[in-house]
Amino acid sequence: MTSPLDKKLKITGPVLVTANRTRDGAVIYRTGDGGWTTEFGRAHVVTSAPAATELLQAAIADDLGAVGAYVAPVSMQADGSRRPGNLRERIRLAGPTIEMPIASGEPVAVGI
Amino acid sequence: MYIYDELDRTLLSERVSEFRGQVARRLSGDLTEEEFKLLRLQNGVYLQLHAYMLRIAIPYGTLATPQLRMLAHVARKYDRGYGHFTTRTNIQYHWIKLEQLPNAMADLASVGMHGMQTSGNNVRNITTDQWAGVTPDEIEDPRVWAEVIRQHVTLHPEFSFMPRKFKIAVGSASHDRAALRIHDMALRLHRNGAGELGFEVMVGGGLGRTPFLAQTIKQFLPTRDVLSYVEAVLRTYNQFGRRDNIWKARIKILVHDLGPEAFAKEVEAEWLPIKDGQLVLDPAVVAEIRSRFQYPDYERLEDSPKELKDARAADERFSQWVDNSVSNHKVPGYAIVTMSLKPEGGTPGDCTAEQMDAIADLADRYSFGEVRVGHEQNLALPHVAQRDLYALWRGLDRVGVATPTVGLVSDIISCPGLDYCSLANARSIPLAQEITRRFHDINLARDLGRLHINISGCINACGHHHVGHIGILGVEKNGEEFYQITIGGRADEKARLGTLIGPAVRYGEVADVVEDIVAAYLELRARPDEIFLETVERIGVEPFRERVYAAR
Numbered sequence: 001m002t003s004p005l006d007k008k009l010k011i012t013g014p015v016l017v018t019a020n021r022t023r024d025g026a027v028i029y030r031t032g033d034g035g036w037t038t039e040f041g042r043a044h045v046v047t048s049a050p051a052a053t054e055l056l057q058a059a060i061a062d063d064l065g066a067v068g069a070y071v072a073p074v075s076m077q078a079d080g081s082r083r084p085g086n087l088r089e090r091i092r093l094a095g096p097t098i099e100m101p102i103a104s105g106e107p108v109a110v111g112i
Numbered sequence: 113m114y115i116y117d118e119l120d121r122t123l124l125s126e127r128v129s130e131f132r133g134q135v136a137r138r139l140s141g142d143l144t145e146e147e148f149k150l151l152r153l154q155n156g157v158y159l160q161l162h163a164y165m166l167r168i169a170i171p172y173g174t175l176a177t178p179q180l181r182m183l184a185h186v187a188r189k190y191d192r193g194y195g196h197f198t199t200r201t202n203i204q205y206h207w208i209k210l211e212q213l214p215n216a217m218a219d220l221a222s223v224g225m226h227g228m229q230t231s232g233n234n235v236r237n238i239t240t241d242q243w244a245g246v247t248p249d250e251i252e253d254p255r256v257w258a259e260v261i262r263q264h265v266t267l268h269p270e271f272s273f274m275p276r277k278f279k280i281a282v283g284s285a286s287h288d289r290a291a292l293r294i295h296d297m298a299l300r301l302h303r304n305g306a307g308e309l310g311f312e313v314m315v316g317g318g319l320g321r322t323p324f325l326a327q328t329i330k331q332f333l334p335t336r337d338v339l340s341y342v343e344a345v346l347r348t349y350n351q352f353g354r355r356d357n358i359w360k361a362r363i364k365i366l367v368h369d370l371g372p373e374a375f376a377k378e379v380e381a382e383w384l385p386i387k388d389g390q391l392v393l394d395p396a397v398v399a400e401i402r403s404r405f406q407y408p409d410y411e412r413l414e415d416s417p418k419e420l421k422d423a424r425a426a427d428e429r430f431s432q433w434v435d436n437s438v439s440n441h442k443v444p445g446y447a448i449v450t451m452s453l454k455p456e457g458g459t460p461g462d463c464t465a466e467q468m469d470a471i472a473d474l475a476d477r478y479s480f481g482e483v484r485v486g487h488e489q490n491l492a493l494p495h496v497a498q499r500d501l502y503a504l505w506r507g508l509d510r511v512g513v514a515t516p517t518v519g520l521v522s523d524i525i526s527c528p529g530l531d532y533c534s535l536a537n538a539r540s541i542p543l544a545q546e547i548t549r550r551f552h553d554i555n556l557a558r559d560l561g562r563l564h565i566n567i568s569g570c571i572n573a574c575g576h577h578h579v580g581h582i583g584i585l586g587v588e589k590n591g592e593e594f595y596q597i598t599i600g601g602r603a604d605e606k607a608r609l610g611t612l613i614g615p616a617v618r619y620g621e622v623a624d625v626v627e628d629i630v631a632a633y634l635e636l637r638a639r640p641d642e643i644f645l646e647t648v649e650r651i652g653v654e655p656f657r658e659r660v661y662a663a664r
Contacts, residue, residue, distance in 0.1 A: 023139060024209035025163035064141040067159055086591050088530060092161050096531035098541050101462050102193035 009049045009056070013085070014074040016043040017052070017059045018092070019066035027092045028066060030059045036066060040093050045074050045082065114174065114259060115404045116224045123267075124221040127228065131155050132214035139211060154272075156227020157213060160534050166208045167230040168220060169237040171262055172244065172255040172282075173201035173485040177472040180483055182223045184468035190216040195468070197453060197461040199525060199576055200279070201239050201485040202230055206532050228266065233274045235265040235346070239281045241289040242486035245407065246494045248442045250285040251301050251309070256402045257338060258282045260393065263401070264339050271346050275353035276361040278346065279318075286605070291487055293317045293325040293607035294579060296363045297345055299338065310334045315345060315375065316367025319573035324364040325607050329376035335398075337383075340391035344383035352378065408480035408495050413445020415498065423502035429516075430505050432554070436516040438501060447498050449479075451491040451508055452515040452523065456548045459541050460526040461489035463513075470511040478504045487576075488525055488564075490518060520557040521565060521630065522548040525576055529569025529586065530593075536569035538586025538593035538619070543567055546623045551630075560630060561643045566601075579603035581645050582629060583610045584622060593619040599629060599656055600648040611653045614661045625660060632659040 017030035021038075028036040029043030037043065046052050052071050059069035073085025084090045091097060131151070138148040152158075156167040168183070175183075183203055187195045190212050191205040198204055208216065220226060229236055238258040245253035261280060265271055271278070283290040284301035292298035296318055299311040310332040317326030333341050349363045352370070367375045424431040439448040451471065454460050463471075471491065475483050478500045479493035486492060491513070496504055508514040517523050524547060527533065529540030544567055551557050566580025570587075577583035583598035594616035601610030617625055630644075636655055637647045648656070 020159055020163070022145070023211045025159060027162060063144050067145050087593065088161070091530060095162065096541070097539060098459060098531055098545065099457075100192065100194075101459065101464050 009052050009071060011047065011049045011052050011071075014045045014047050014076055014082070015052050015071045015085075016045050016074055017055045017069055018043070018072050018089070019059060019069035022065055022067050025067075030055055030069070034058060036062075040084070041082070043074075114171075114255070115406060117404075120224060121221075124224065124226055127155070127226065128214065128218045128221050131217060135210060135214050150232075152210075153231040154228065155217070156230035157208075157210075158231060158534075160206060160532055161530075162532065163207045164210050164213070165532075166205045166213065166216065166227055167198070168203050168205075168225055168227050169230050170201050170203060170225075170485050171237060172240045172258040173242045173487075174244075174255065175483040175485065176223070177475050177481045177483065179223045179225055180468050180472040180475070182220060182225065184465040184472070186216050186219060187465040187468070189219075193466075194462055194464045196459070196528065197463060197485055197489050197491070199487050199489060199527070199574060200237055201242070201487055202237055203485075204528075206528070231277075232272070233276050233278075234272050235261075235268070235278045235280060238262050239279070239290055239295075239487060241283055241285055242484040242492050243285070243289060243439070243448050243494065244484075245405070246441050246443075246446075246448055247285055248440050249287055250442075251303065252284055253402075253405060254282040254284040254290075254301055256398065256405060257299065257301065257311075257335070259401050259405075260338065260398065261342055264342070264391075265346075270350070274346070274350050275355045276358070276363075278349070278363065280342075288603075288605040288607070289486065291576070291579065291603035291607070292605075294319055294323075294576065294603060295326060297342070298326050299333075301335075302332075304332045308334065311338060313341065313345075315379075316364045316372065318362050318364040319576060319578045320362070321359055321571045322365065322368075323573070323578040323609050324368055325609065326364075327367060327372035329372055329379065336393045336395075337387060339393055340386050340389070341379070341383055343386065343391060344379050347382050348375070348378045408482075410443045410446060410495070411497065413443075413497060413499070415444050417445065417499045419499040420501055427502070429509075430502055433505055433509075433514055433516040434501060436520070436558075437514070437518045438496075441495070443495075445498055447496050447501060449493040449496050449501070449504065449508075450486075450518045451493065451513040452518055453490050453513065454517060454523050454548065455512050455515050456522065456552050457545050458512075458548070460524050460544050463491070467511045467513060470507065471513065474504055474507045488523065490523070516554065517557055519562050519564070521551045521560050521563045522557060524548065524565045524567060525580065526567040527569050527574035529567070529575075533569060533574075535572055536586065537571075537588040538569050538595065540567040540569040540575055540584075540586060543584065543595070543619070543622050547626055550623050550627055559640070560633070561641070563630075563644045564602075565626065576603060577601075578609045579607060580610060581648075582626060584626075587616060589616070595619065595622045597622075597625055597629070597660075599653060600645065602645055613653055613657045614664075617664070621664075628660045628663075629656060632656050635659070 032044035298314040313330040314326035484492040524544040526544040530536040568575035568577040579601040598610030
């Protein structure tokens with residue numbers, strides 16, 4: 001199996017590291033203090049390949065807490081806020097783009 | 113309905129205990145994800161975009177009502193109140209938590225259900241005609257043979273680590289409702305000139321990145337030899353299938369590279385030494401398996417009873433539904449009812465726990481406690497007395513599974529796409545929903561007649577887009593969703609792959625393109641009863657291309 005670390009990272013803008021939480025599969029983001037958060041706004045954003053590699057290495061090393069860590073793009077908005085950098089990441093953050101069959105139950109999205 | 117024995121129950125119980133231990137070791141850190149991944153996949157547990165996904169096998173698409181109620185219970189207790197029926201007649205839960213999976217599996221095992229071989233490079237759930245055992249156009253119930261094979265290949269060590277997954281379908285009706293030719297291996301039951309039962313054996317079908325239709329490698333295989341021949345095919349594939357490239361690992365590539373004749377020779381060489389050995393099917397074994405398929409104690413009834421005629425005359429909506437969703441049964445006075453999981457604006461194949469419970473209640477009351485799942489992502493009740501159709505319809509209509517569009521333009525087959533799936537490049541479900549809204553006029557849909565739209569959110573083709581009358585494939589270009597459109601595909605006994613009609617279009621244009629294709633069909637059809645597929649086959653793709661792309 002090819003590790004994400006075997007691939008040379010090409011960073012062209014701000015990125016973060018994301019994964020799924022081991023115990024329940026929830027979408028999580030790597031924080032600057034070496035932990036994980038379900039809140040997108042608290043994710044640690046970096047802009048260089050060495051920094052992204054370092055963030056990813058540390059994330060992958062936490063095999064117990066997270067599954068399938070990878071680097072994902074972030075889009076910085078004019079007002080300084082950030083958004084996921086592509087549709088896949090927007091869906092992971094906000095949940096399916098469709099109305100769910102059941103209105104009740106747990107919120108689909110985690111974080112902001 | 114198939115009745116499991118003590119062996120089945122013990123196997124499932126042991127499997128749940130084993131998986132419970134594996135999950136505990138994963139959560140405590142004794143197993144790494146790399147070690148655990150294979151183990152979870154062997155139990156149908158994937159990791160998708162938002163959560164883990166549990167896929168449960170529904171062998172040959174047959175469900176007893178206690179099983180359906182258990183699926184509702186699992187949806188309610190461990191997921192988000194619904195499940196998704198797939199194109200392989202399985203059900204998936206998209207929001208399951210790893211820490212709760214062992215309990216969910218234990219609950220499922222209590223009714224004989226599991227996720228074994230719904231993932232991994234083994235023989236997957238064996239599918240068949242959802243009308244098996246009740247349709248007038250079949251030779252005999254193909255599920256007996258699906259079960260014979262299922263028992264042989266379940267946890268078979270030699271076939272647990274093949275080059276890639278292996279999908280088998282079995283059919284025995286003149287009209288193919290099991291999409292035989294798109295399977296790795298398909299067995300079609302028929303009689304030879306001497307009146308003996310046997311199988312036409314087809315291999316090497318499959319969609320995905322390189323689509324092929326299965327080729328016939330044996331015209332007539334006596335039923336007694338089915339296990340040895342399946343074994344010979346699997347061994348040949350195991351030996352020669354490619355393991356160096358995941359995109360070339362399916363048997364379709366091997367059959368294509370060798371050619372069907374050369375592949376058949378290899379199988380024959382593998383088969384002859386084992387043909388008359390231990391795998392010869394003992395008629396007593398087949399009889400024993402057949403005896404565990406229990407059929408209802410049908411009443412002696414007449415077709416088209418007065419109750420049905422009166423109800424049809426009194427209620428137009430009901431009559432419309434009968435025309436669309438009720439099919440002939442082999443027993444006089446009975447009918448097969450298809451329940452649509454394709455409401456306008458809904459997600460194809462999704463079914464809520466409340467719907468499952470309601471369907472189970474109605475099945476107990478009107479269908480001898482049996483429900484079927486078809487690859488078109490609809491459900492069926494196989495044993496409904498025609499006199500009960502009106503009462504049944506009212507119950508189905510109340511829970512939203514009586515949309516009278518089965519086989520019509522809104523009966524869309526769709527994979528979960530990028531809204532759920534980690535493999536997808538583009539969304540499928542919202543496109544399906546938009547198309548059903550565009551064609552909400554039932555009179556237009558009926559005028560269009562049989563028209564199958566299939567949507568896949570990536571090249572893996574879980575939505576079977578290659579064999580849709582209109583096929584839609586999502587791709588990603590520079591971070592944007594684009595869709596390739598094919599027309600003229602079909603998955604039945606005249607299976608063929610669709611043809612691309614032009615450049616890929618953007619997400620926002622897809623429903624417009626479908627409308628334009630339909631408008632072109634209405635203009636080009638030779639007569640009102642020439643269905644879309646016949647028009648495409650008569651005049652080819654070019655007239656559609658011209659009309660659809662002229663303004664783009």
